[in-house]
Amino acid sequence: MRHASDTTRARTAAALLGLTGLVALSACADQGGEADASSAPPEVAQSASSPMAGGDTASPGTGGTPAFTAALKDAEGGDVGTVEFTEAEGAMELHVQATGMDPGFYGLHVHAIGQCEPDSAAPDNPDKTGAFLSAGGHLGGTETQHPEHAGDLPTLLVQESGDGHLTFHTDRFTAEDLDDEDGSALMIHSTPDNYANIPERYAPEGPDEDTTKTGDAGDRLACGVVEAAQG
Structure with a gap:
């Protein structure tokens, strides 16, 4: 037990x-x-x-109030787009919107004179006439060679939809440069800017005068006079 x-x-x-x-x-x-x-x-x-x-995302740009705007039109007077210039810290922000264009890359510059006459003479050569020649050359174009001009800008890419959007900063010019006595204009050219980047195998002596002046960006396709923003 x-x-x-x-x-x-x-x-x-x-x-x-x-x-x-x-x-x-x-x-x-x-x-x-x-x-x-x-x-x-x-x-x-x-x-x-x-x-x-799916939350909110910040839109491109600083969100500040534009100091200047430009309404882009082609030689026939058709609307092509708009440009906003907003002063940022130590720079100028540009927001470019284009529409109704063929897809591809386009040269983009600020020109030295605020005129966008569709059939006009070049200020430095009255015998030469064409679309928007009254806007003169690139802003700062007499002071140095392309692509070091104050008005040299990034190339605009237009999508298959025909729309192009570009936002960037540049410290090469100020509000005073845009709004001087003869004003300024924003130009879209017909072909891409090569920024005078010509390989030596094509040009052993370096880029020629036209290239160092314009970047071979082609004809002036659309132009907008830079004006003080309203409101």
């Missing part, structure tokens, strides 16, 4: 130990689940506000 009692007590103790272990494991599991939930990375917890999750 003594042996039977000992056996019963041993079995009871084993059962109690097993139950205690199950309770401990259950408690650990609950604590671990809470720790996992509370230690999620911030970017995961906040993903609903990220751009990938």
Whole structure:
């Protein structure tokens, strides 16, 4: 009888130990689940506000009020687009919007005179006439060679839709340069600007005078007089 009692007590103790272990494991599991939930990375917890999750995204540009604008028109007077000039810290921000154009790259410059006459003479050569020649050469074009002119700008890319959008900063000119006595104009050219980057294998003597003056950007396709923004 003594042996039977000992056996019963041993079995009871084993059962109690097993139950205690199950309770401990259950408690650990609950604590671990809470720790996992509370230690999620911030970017995961906040993903609903990220751009990938459809939240608001900042629009291009500084969001400031434009100081100048230019309405771009072709030689027939058709609307081509608009340009906004906004003063930024130590620079000028340009936001270009074009529409109804053929897809491709187009040269873009600020020209030295605020005139966009569709059939006009070049100020430095009255015998030469053509679209928007009254706007003169590039802003700062008499002071250095292309592409170091103050008016030399990045090339505009027009998409298959016919729309082109470009926003950038330049520190090459100021508000005073745009709004001097004879004003200024924004020009879209018919072909891309090569920025006088002519490989030596094509021109062992370097780019010629036309290239260092214009970047071979082609005809003047659209022009807009730079004017003080209204309001």
